[in-house]
Every structure is written in structure tokens, then in C-alpha cells.
Amino acid sequence: MIEVLLSLRVNALQIAPELRKNLVYELIRNDIFNIENSEKFDFVISLLDINNSSLKHAITSLISVISSTLKGVEYLFFNNNPIIIERVIKILKDQENGSVCQRFCLAILQKCSIKESLIPTFVKMDMINWVITLLKKSFSSKIHVFCLDFSSAMLANVIHTPSTIQHLEQSPEFARNVFFMCF
Numbered sequence: 001m002i003e004v005l006l007s008l009r010v011n012a013l014q015i016a017p018e019l020r021k022n023l024v025y026e027l028i029r030n031d032i033f034n035i036e037n038s039e040k041f042d043f044v045i046s047l048l049d050i051n052n053s054s055l056k057h058a059i060t061s062l063i064s065v066i067s068s069t070l071k072g073v074e075y076l077f078f079n080n081n082p083i084i085i086e087r088v089i090k091i092l093k094d095q096e097n098g099s100v101c102q103r104f105c106l107a108i109l110q111k112c113s114i115k116e117s118l119i120p121t122f123v124k125m126d127m128i129n130w131v132i133t134l135l136k137k138s139f140s141s142k143i144h145v146f147c148l149d150f151s152s153a154m155l156a157n158v159i160h161t162p163s164t165i166q167h168l169e170q171s172p173e174f175a176r177n178v179f180f181m182c183f
Contacts, residue, residue: 001047005058008032012065021069028066028075035078048087053101056091060104063088067111076112082121085112089125097137098144106150113157122158123167131155132181 012023031037033044047059063084066072076084085108092105109127112118122128131151138148158164168175 002052002054002058005055005062009058009061009065024066024069024072028071032062032066033075035075039079041078041081041083044084045087048084048091057101057104060088060091060101060108064104064107064111067108070114073112073115073118077115077118080117082118085109085118085121086125089122089127093130097134098142098147103144103146103150106147106154110150110154110157113154116161116163119158119161119163120167122154123164128155128158128164128178129181132178136181 008027012020015023033041035041035044044059044063047055050056063076067076088105088108092102092109095102095105109122113122131154134143134147134151137143168178
């Protein structure tokens with residue numbers, strides 16, 4: 001399973017960039033994770049929940065490829081269900097800083113943060129504080145530049161949405177904590 005997942009990602013990277021979108025569309029058309037056919041996320045969630053670092057690396061790498069297009073993000077967010085994003089956040093928080101799996105998770109989340117209807121999930125799962133904490137850690141310890149770039153881009157997408165601004169306005173204690181975390 002791990003070899004198949006990784007080979008799909010390698011093949012995606014070997015395709016000319018202008019054709020990569022076609023590969024993503026083909027994976028979605030073939031319902032690679034059996035989401036649309038079953039109208040469930042059981043297959044992909046069962047893979048994400050297996051406690052095997054190589055498998056987590058492989059599955060997050062393929063999810064990262066799929067999330068590289070808006071159509072891919074919508075496929076992963078089928079019927080407005082954020083369960084894949086919730087699992088990716090959970091995996092992210094369990095990773096060692098700078099690990100390959102952490103980088104794949106951040107890439108997925110940064111790409112998915114373009115979909116405004118997913119932003120409440122990012123807020124609910126405390127990604128604002130998580131990113132600020134990661135950025136603060138970078139002052140005292142080495143954090144992979146990829147992690148810094150993708151997490152700060154994700155944070156910018158999360159912060160600027162009307163739903164987050166409304167959340168900050170309605171939760172002054174949370175907003176105050178975020179403000180003080182920044183300093």
C-alpha cells in the first residue's frame with residue numbers, strides 16, 4: 001500500500017507541471033479514495049488512522065497532490081465534511097517539527113485554507129495558536145523553512161476571512177490570547 005501511494009506521488013511529480021492538473025482530475029474522476037462512490041470517507045480515514053509513520057507519510061503525500069487544485073480540495077471536502085482536514089490537523093500536531101509528514105500536512109492545510117467554508121474547522125482545531133507557537137519556536141530553534149512558509153501562508157488565509165474576524169470579535173478572550181502570543 002505504501003509503495004503504491006508513494007509511486008502515485010512520484011508519478012505526479014514526474015509529469016510536466018502543465019499536465020499535473022490532468023492527473024489530479026483523473027485521480028478524482030476515478031474516485032481514488034472512494035469518497036464520491038460511497039459518500040463516505042471510511043477508506044481514506046482508515047488509512048490516516050493507521051499508526052504507521054511510513055503510511056502516514058505516503059497518504060499525506062498523495063492527499064497533498066490531490067489538494068493542489070480547487071477541484072481536489074472540493075473532492076477532499078465532499079458534501080462539506082471536514083473530516084479529512086480534521087485528521088490531517090491531528091496528524092500534524094503529532095509530528096516532530098520539520099518532519100516530512102509535518103511538511104505534507106502543512107502543504108495540505110495551506111492549500112485547503114483557500115476554501116473559506118473550511119476556515120471554521122481551522123479555528124475550531126486551534127490552528128491559529130498552533131501556527132503562532134511554531135513561529136515563535138523559530139526564534140529559539142531551527143524550524144524547517146518550508147514549515148514556516150506554509151504555516152504563515154495558511155495563517156494569513158485563516159485570519160483574513162469574515163468567519164475568523166467574527167470569531168475574534170465574539171471571543172475577546174481568545175483574541176486577546178492570540179494578540180499576546182504574538183509578542
